[in-house]
Amino acid sequence: MTTRNSAMVARAELYCPQVDGLAARPVSAEHVSSFIVHVPRSNARQRQALITFAVEERIAAPLQSVQIIQGPLADASPGDHLAFVLSNDVMTQVTQEDAPHLPEYLLIPRPPSDNGPAWAVWKEGNRAVVRCSDGTGFAANVNMLPLLWQRAGRPSLRALGEPLGADLPAENLSATPPPPDPIDVAFSFAQPRKAAARGLAAWKWAAVAVGAALALHMTIAALNLRALSQIAETERRAAELAISDILPGMTLTREVGPVLARLTPAQVVATESSFLPLLSDVSRVLTDAPVGFRRMAWGASENTLVVLMQSPGLDDLQGIEQTLEASGFAVRSGAATAGDGGAEVEMRIARGDGG
Template sequence: MLARAEEFCPKVDGLPARPVAAELVGSFIVNVPKSNARQRQALITFAVEERIAAPLHAVQIVQAPLSNAKPGDHLALVLSNNIMAEIAQADAPHLPEYLLIPRPSSDTGPVWSVWKEGSRAVVRCYDGTGFAAEAAMLPLLWQRAGKPALRSLGEPLGDALPAEDLSDAPPPPDPADAAFSFAQPRHDAARGFAAWKWAAVAVAAALMLHLGFIAFNAHALRQIAEAERRTAEQAIATVLPGMPLTREVGPILSRLTPTQAVAAEGSFLPLLSAVSRTLADAPVGFRRMSWGKTENTLVVLVQSPGLEDLQGVERDLETAGFTVRSGAATAGNGGAEVEMRIGRGAGG
């Protein structure tokens, strides 16, 4: 999409903007109360913090333009300090490449605008967020997102994706989007720089995977089970290489789908989030995690320095209102571990 950036983006000191790959930029819609600029940045940071799996000191959270936004809605971009240093050395301004795709209107429901080039597709969603994915994964992500309407701005999407073809005259980006920049030229040192390196390719929603849980392998639907398993393996390979998949791949594929397009939220993610918050300061790690769908429980293999720590974790969870069933704990030179089945309490 470099040519599109050069055509539509304003030049700074004669230098055209350069698009930052969508895989490197996480995007979120957050809603915060009316506030001044300083308060708003703090509120946006707080709203995004629990939706990413990186410490705040390692990232930049930048507000991007969002045309026709609902009151209180803001587009937040998550950017890593690692890439920030690289962009700081560049001579040109930079912007996330999905801002070069105009935000599709959603008068009749969810819409994706898709720019496909070869084996890669960049998507701009109706809420203003964006992501990139392998073109081969796009039909599965589209199904998981509830089959939003599609507009094809680049190469044909294929028979599996019924799209309105706008490739003959793709609409230009919104001027405010095209004018956005993470960084100005290097000699303009008074201005800040920001960019982000994200490990998961599929969608921003995959960021929570770094909390320690791994993908799930299911054989639920005979015709699509193998395809879903391969997709999950490919997606997790760069996050936790070599880790085995267990029985249920549904949760990871749901997390690969952009957050705003998920039709409904089950009990898995709220329970995982609540347990993670409870154990945030505990001296433990997760070696394996799976989902007990029948009982709505997290099945977690917990590691800690010693048996007393495991007992403390169980007490903390029960005090927080969870039900915990623990298996037989084992201890060795490397510490102790036990399998716990964690569910909501009677009042949860």
């Protein structure tokens, strides 16, 4: 599990803060995947759930078999986060030891990205550890490094360990490799887990995680190019079917906007102009509310968001309804129910002006 790179071990002893007299131990990059994910604005208790579901579609493993932990990312753009993914087995080994642990590529400073993407490479023998300018990192066999470099678009290179060879034009900093970022070397896998243990009971916020995940998936689906193409194809087929009696055999081109506007103007407006803004505004109003979305539906003809909400108590649900109405929304609530797991009610939320 710990790295075979002796230079990384030495840098951990030199730069990382000790815990109870124990030096930090770098975890091999082969055991820790890293991703940059962008999630909507959220409070602290929702962010972990958003990051988890953003990473889910990018890993070839079930969520229950891995741990997803937010890492340090200095000078990040708003909404950008660094996520580490490691197996449950590796995390178990980490937590059973008293020494702090961190991914070995955090011991390499991020190369500047003023002129585009860049890699800082620490080569030792036939293995290279790479730190990318976006904050992610990986390890690779040196024989594969030229191919990976070309497929990555030939980012600029900095050699911090052994020279990289003639095939990889790099700025050689081997004589005086720069120190790592203090924010990076202060990270330990155990710290996020301890912080989570000091939070509120998990059952209180399970509904919040589910609701945040639903909102994230809807947003991603709406912005994803492939999903938009599928929506456009569905609308084209619906339009052809609608006009088949009037213009039999007619095949629509991609420019179907004018035809759809005449045939189904309400659906087009609701799908592409009303749903996402309404969802975004509702989510922003409820950012700090103790609420989860168990089920969500969309009434296109009425421009209405139908949400089954869950909260710890009936008073919280009443407060949420009042908050929405005070923010200019028209809210119709069904009969609320309460039990040991909390309270829930179905709300139909629309703009205050009805549209």
